[in-house]
Amino acid sequence: MPDSASTQPDQTAAAPAGEHWPAPTARQPVHARISLPGSKSVTNRALILAALSETPCTVLGPLVSRDSELMVDALRALGTRIEELPAASPGAVPDLSVTPAPPRGPATVDVGNAGTVMRFVPPLAALADGDVHFDGDPRARERPVDELLRALRALGADIDDGGRGALPLTIHGTGAVRGGEVTLDASGSSQFVSALLLSGARFTEGVHVRHEGPPVPSQPHLDMTVEMLRAVGVDVTTAENSWKVGPGPVRATEITVEPDLSNAAPFLAAALVSKGEVTVQGWPERTTQPGDALRGLFTRMGGEVSRSGADGTALTLRGTGGIHGITADLRDVGELTPTIAAVAALADSPSRLTGIAHLRRHETDRIAALAAEINRLGGDAEELPDGLVIRPRPLHGGVFHSYDDHRMATSGAVIGLAVPGVEVENIATTRKTLPDFPGLWSEVLA
Numbered sequence: 001m002p003d004s005a006s007t008q009p010d011q012t013a014a015a016p017a018g019e020h021w022p023a024p025t026a027r028q029p030v031h032a033r034i035s036l037p038g039s040k041s042v043t044n045r046a047l048i049l050a051a052l053s054e055t056p057c058t059v060l061g062p063l064v065s066r067d068s069e070l071m072v073d074a075l076r077a078l079g080t081r082i083e084e085l086p087a088a089s090p091g092a093v094p095d096l097s098v099t100p101a102p103p104r105g106p107a108t109v110d111v112g113n114a115g116t117v118m119r120f121v122p123p124l125a126a127l128a129d130g131d132v133h134f135d136g137d138p139r140a141r142e143r144p145v146d147e148l149l150r151a152l153r154a155l156g157a158d159i160d161d162g163g164r165g166a167l168p169l170t171i172h173g174t175g176a177v178r179g180g181e182v183t184l185d186a187s188g189s190s191q192f193v194s195a196l197l198l199s200g201a202r203f204t205e206g207v208h209v210r211h212e213g214p215p216v217p218s219q220p221h222l223d224m225t226v227e228m229l230r231a232v233g234v235d236v237t238t239a240e241n242s243w244k245v246g247p248g249p250v251r252a253t254e255i256t257v258e259p260d261l262s263n264a265a266p267f268l269a270a271a272l273v274s275k276g277e278v279t280v281q282g283w284p285e286r287t288t289q290p291g292d293a294l295r296g297l298f299t300r301m302g303g304e305v306s307r308s309g310a311d312g313t314a315l316t317l318r319g320t321g322g323i324h325g326i327t328a329d330l331r332d333v334g335e336l337t338p339t340i341a342a343v344a345a346l347a348d349s350p351s352r353l354t355g356i357a358h359l360r361r362h363e364t365d366r367i368a369a370l371a372a373e374i375n376r377l378g379g380d381a382e383e384l385p386d387g388l389v390i391r392p393r394p395l396h397g398g399v400f401h402s403y404d405d406h407r408m409a410t411s412g413a414v415i416g417l418a419v420p421g422v423e424v425e426n427i428a429t430t431r432k433t434l435p436d437f438p439g440l441w442s443e444v445l446a
């Protein structure tokens with residue numbers, strides 16, 4: 001079996017065959033100024049809202065990567081017209097013109113390994129007239145959707161998942177979803193709640209989602225959903241563990257996508273690790289993106305953050321010398337964990353990262369994968385049920401496996417900055433959310 005087909009980390013596994021990318025070491029402090037592609041989370045929400053809109057909508061500055069392409073293909077399969085507009089300048093990312101149509105089946109949706117596609121599209125597909133079949137990468141069949149399916153059924157959808165509570169599945173759309181009140185346990189993924197809210201205004205009775213169970217992760221992503229819904233005229237009220245969307249039209253005409261701040265993580269880490277300076281352009285003054293937390297996290301780990309530019313949207317992180325360990329509850333910003341863990345492995349004191357049990361069901365079991373790969377390079381990372389303890393030790397070169405996980409791959413690149421001889425297996429998996437990570441990384445290191 002090719003290495004990239006395996007998703008389960010195994011500390012004892014010998015380095016299997018696969019494409020290995022020699023991670024460049026930073027021989028001197030990195031000094032760079034970069035523009036990052038659009039946010040995955042904003043792009044895929046924008047596309048869903050545009051598809052449900054009463055009016056045509058332009059999505060400005062969308063991400064073009066595997067996850068966004070899967071979303072575009074899914075919506076096209078359901079009848080939405082999505083066209084690229086002429087690029088503003090050569091090499092610029094084309095904006096997207098979205099012409100909505102009532103969702104229709106029969107259709108087949110490939111979710112790849114995109115959480116946003118496997119969770120956000122089923123509620124929209126339940127509004128279709130006809131059957132919609134969902135499947136994805138082998139790992140997608142292991143990622144949780146059970147609570148979402150349970151909730152959708154309670155709201156009136158007819159779903160055949162063969163009793164698995166997982167992909168593959170077929171939604172027998174009847175052209176309408178009753179909606180109403182539903183209680184679910186969203187501790188496995190905030191995306192269950194976001195999914196129901198994004199399509200909820202189009203359910204006959206709207207939707208009132210209540211969460212019961214251990215805390216819901218990724219609060220900023222829930223805020224993003226609520227904020228984007230309100231921006232297109234949807235009535236949303238929230239209380240603790242409760243979100244209510246009134247029935248009514250979605251009126252999206254233009255949605256601008258912010259740069260992906262979570263994808264800023266490895267680049268800012270490069271400044272910290274190499275004692276250099278990296279500036280990310282277009283960092284919003286105010287945002288719901290979890291990546292905004294990098295400012296505080298990397299400051300605690302030894303960096304210095306400043307803003308510049310006429311509108312203050314150029315954000316610079318300067319490495320001041322030391323890299324410090326950190327004790328942090330990352331429940332709200334789980335997707336930053338792989339980069340924080342990589343930096344922690346290079347720090348001058350131990351780190352304890354908690355609140356992230358749900359990462360065990362992300363693209364791979366990220367807790368196990370990070371521990372396995374840091375330890376494979378001579379480090380000392382210990383798994384906790386809900387996180388990691390990382391005690392820095394001198395690391396050596398070797399293969400850093402990515403487990404088909406974009407953020408594992410970029411973490412290997414971060415460690416490689418400081419440790420000669422690190423080879424990242426399947427760097428191409430970074431295309432899930434970044435169109436050309438190796439290219440951008442070499443530019444930054446040049």
Ligand SMILES: O=C(O)C1=C[C@@H](OP(=O)(O)O)[C@@H](O)[C@H](O)C1
Pocket residue numbers: 040041042115116188189190191194217218221334335358
């Ligand atoms: O709604 C979103 O866009 C996301 C929510 C989070 O999911 P979980 O709550 O499942 O961690 C995050 O990790 C994922 O990368 C994107």
Ligand SMILES: C=C(OP(=O)(O)O)C(=O)O
Pocket residue numbers: 113114115116335362363407433
């Ligand atoms: C968890 C992630 O992605 P997904 O949207 O597939 O859940 C991620 O990007 O870190």
